[in-house]
Amino acid sequence: MVYFSLASLLRLQTALAGVLARPAPAAQAPQGLGAPVPFVNPTLAGGSLLDLRTDGFGEPLNVIISSLSSPWVLSDGGFLHFANAIGFGIECFGIHLGDPQAANLGDGHGYVNQTIELRQDFGNPDIGTCWESLVGGNHLRLFRQNGPGADTGALFLAVSQEENVVDGHHITADGYDLGRDKLAQDAAGITTFGGVTYSTVVENITGLIPPGSTGINAGIPIDGVVKLLTVTIVP
Numbered sequence: 062m063v064y065f066s067l068a069s070l071l072r073l074q075t076a077l078a079g080v081l082a083r084p085a086p087a088a089q090a091p092q093g094l095g096a097p098v099p100f101v102n103p104t105l106a107g108g109s110l111l112d113l114r115t116d117g118f119g120e121p122l123n124v125i126i127s128s129l130s131s132p133w134v135l136s137d138g139g140f141l142h143f144a145n146a147i148g149f150g151i152e153c154f155g156i157h158l159g160d161p162q163a164a165n166l167g168d169g170h171g172y173v174n175q176t177i178e179l180r181q182d183f184g185n186p187d188i189g190t191c192w193e194s195l196v197g198g199n200h201l202r203l204f205r206q207n208g209p210g211a212d213t214g215a216l217f218l219a220v221s222q223e224e225n226v227v228d229g230h231h232i233t234a235d236g237y238d239l240g241r242d243k244l245a246q247d248a249a250g251i252t253t254f255g256g257v258t259y260s261t262v263v264e265n266i267t268g269l270i271p272p273g274s275t276g277i278n279a280g281i282p283i284d285g286v287v288k289l290l291t292v293t294i295v296p
Contacts, residue, residue: 099127099289100206100215101167102269108167110270110287111277112175112202112219115160118278120232121270122164122204123241123287126216130292134259135214137176140203143292146254147247149201150182153191166217168208175202175219186254197225197233199240220244237283245288251295258295263288 103109103122111119126134133139144150163172181198182189193200202219206212222240223230233239248261265286272285 097129098213099129099291100125100213100217101211103165103167103206103211103217104269106167106169106210108165110217112162112164112204113172114162114278116278119276120162120202120219120221120278121237121241121283121287122217122219123237123270123283124201124218124220124244125266125287125289126218127289127291128206128213128215130290131294132214133294134292135205135216140216141177141179142254142257143252143259144179144201145182145186146252146257146259147244148181148184149179149199150186150190152178152180153188153194162202162219164204164217164219166204166206166208167211168206168213169210170208173204176205177203179203194230195226197223197230199223199243201240201244218244232279232281234281237277237281238286241286241288245290248290248292260293260295262291262293264291265289 109119110122112122113119126140128135134143161174163174165172178200180190180193180200183192183198199220199222204217206215206217220237220240222233222236222243224233245263249263250261252259252261266289267286269287270283270285272283274280274282277283
C-alpha cells in the first residue's frame with residue numbers, strides 16, 4: 062500500500078485547482094498576424110470557397126463558424142452539440158452513402174476530406190435524420206481551418222437543401238442559398254440543447270466567392286454571400 066503525506070496531498074490539490082480554474086484558450090492568431098481573427102480567406106493562399114466533388118465540380122462553403130466563438134464550439138464534440146441545438150444530427154444510424162468531399166482552406170494542408178456530415182433532424186436528434194434521408198431537407202459538411210499557414214480553428218460549412226430519396230437527394234433549385242439561410246436563421250439569437258445555451262451573432266460576408274454558377278455542382282447559381290456565425294456559450 063502506498064501512503065502520501067498531508068503536505069503532498071495539499072500540493073496536489075492546489076495544482077489541480079489551478080488547472081481546473083485556468084480559462085479556456087483564446088482563438089489563436091494565424092502565423093504572421095498579431096491578433097486573433099475570425100478566419101483567414103482561403104483564396105489568399107491558393108485555397109477556395111468551393112469544396113471538391115469527385116466529378117470536379119464543387120459546393121460553396123457558405124457558412125463559417127468564427128474562430129472567435131467559444132473554444133468548445135470549435136471542437137468536434139462541441140460543434141455536434143451546437144448543431145443539435147439548431148436542428149442537425151448524425152446521419153441515420155451513422156450510415157453514410159456517397160463519397161466524401163474535400164476542401165482546400167488555404168491553411169497549408171491542401172485538400173482535406175470533410176470532418177463530418179450532418180442532416181436536419183426535424184426536432185429529433187436520435188432518429189430525425191432518417192426522416193430527412195427520405196423526404197429531403199438541410200444538410201451540411203464540415204471542414205476545419207487548422208493548417209500551419211492559417212491555424213485559426215474556424216469551421217467552414219458547405220450547407221445545402223436537398224430533395225428526397227426518390228429524386229436522388231439532388232440539391233434543390235437555389236438549394237445552396239436556401240440551406241445557408243435556413244441554418245443562419247435557426248442559429249441566430251439564443252438556442253439551447255442538453256443544458257447548454259448558445260448566443261449566436263450572424264453577419265453577411267461578401268467578396269469571398271463570386272455570385273453565379275461557375276464550377277458549382279449542377280450549375281446551381283449562388284448569390285455569393287457567406288454567413289459568418291460567432292457562437293458564444295452563455296454561462
